[in-house]
Amino acid sequence: MFSDQRLAELNQPLLAEHQTQFQYTAESPRLRHADVAAVVQKLIDFQVAIPSWALGTGGTRFGRFAAGGEPATLEDKIGDVGILQALNRSSNSISLHIPWDIPQDIPGLQQLLKEKGLVIDSVNSNTFQDQKDQPQSYKFGSLSHTDKAVREQAIQHNIDCVRYGKQLDAKTLTVWLADGSNFPGQSHLRRAFLRTQESLAAIYEAMPSDWTMLVEYKPYEPNFYSMVIPDWGTSLALCQALGQQAQVLVDLGHHLPNTNIEQIVGRLRQFGRLGGFHFNGSMYGDDDLTTGSIKPFQLFLIFNELVDAALDQSVPAEAVAYMIDASHNVKDPLEDLLQSVENILSAYAKALLVDREALAEAQEANDVVRAEEILRDAFLTDVRPLVSEAYLRAGGAIRPLAAFRAEGAREKLIQQRGKHSVSTGL
Secondary structure, three states: OOOHHHHHHHHHHHHHHHHHHHHHHHOOHHHOOOOOOHHHHHHHOOOOOOHHHHEEEEOOOEEEOOOOOOOHHHHHHHHHHHHHHHHOOOEEEEEOOOOOOOOOHHHHHHHHHHOOOOEEEEEEEEOOOOOOOOOOOOOOOOOOOOOOOHHHHHHHHHHHHEEEHOOOOEEEEEEOOEEOOOOOOOOOHHHHHHHHHHHHHHHHHHHOOOOOOEEOOOOOOOOEEEOOOHHHHHHHHHHHHHHOEEEEEEOOOOOOOOOOOHHHHHHHHHHHHHEEEEOOOOOOOOOOOOOOOOOHHHHHHHHHHHHHHHHHHOOOOOOOOEEEOEEOOOOHHHHHHHHHHHHHEEEEEEEHOOOHHHHHHHHHOOOOHHHHHHHHHHOOOHHHHHHHHHHHHOOOOOOOHHHHHHHHHHHHHHHHHOOOOOOOOO
């Protein structure tokens, strides 16, 4: 849909204005401390994975309003991520959700991924709902269940996920558990944790040595009295018990309101245990809104910690897996993902523009106002020309969302797949 020639045609009317805006930003005296060329290159290098379940219209228990032309097969999902990657060149990987994305035609999928310039980076297990013909129920838990047969079924499902991922060269297994309780006394809190640790250990031992297990946490939902893995401390304790290939995954929406997520990020980076991110926007809880749409300053502060840690030689070097995890009930899913990626890149760009030397001096001198103003200066910088320049140099669209609409991409997808085509894995 978006060939290099077509992208060049879409970019042409915007080039002169963009070049003027980029030059103005790059030469601004306020950025004299920054290496703008290096910032643009880091934006080009940054990649955020797209989850297969985010390609269809999400919803709540009250209803779902399909966008039409949604991807009903794994091949179609790869095609949709290919559209995103063509436009922004920042979405070159896909995260699969099993059992909905079990690969069938492996050679065909490998060829399609190659054509689109994509890779499968991770697989996500699902033990939070029962599947058709499933022998044991997860109503009262999975890896923490009191019944060994249920735990063994959940363990095997995760091992199967690894097997599917290996077929497409993935290297990461993400585990999120809905296990918990709704009423006092329903579950023995310590025993549930120990059973979970034992189950995760069985999965960990079955993983290839070059794989990483990401252990996700969530304070509530679907259980509201207790969750077996409610916070980053519990997740960290499990990872430390399992081994170095087990890492904590931070989902921005999996925190209580006003949690200092950037401090959690800083701690986990210091411990060498930050394995991945699930980006989304949150007003109250696990709202799964567009990343950066509600709390852009918090997103910037999170990236500020990531950039600072990357520059600190005392912090263990580690690869962090970035992924969007959102549900789109009223937006076009692909438009929402384009917005999210751009907001993520913008927050990263702003963090890269922080005057680190001046900030360190202000902090050491306990100059509260100056330290805050240094961060605010970076946050308030209009970095859109830098992000657009990164898109352009990488071969994408100067304005991905505008290009998506100008091409009538959703209308074309509806023509190809039908108005009532519905995505899976939601």
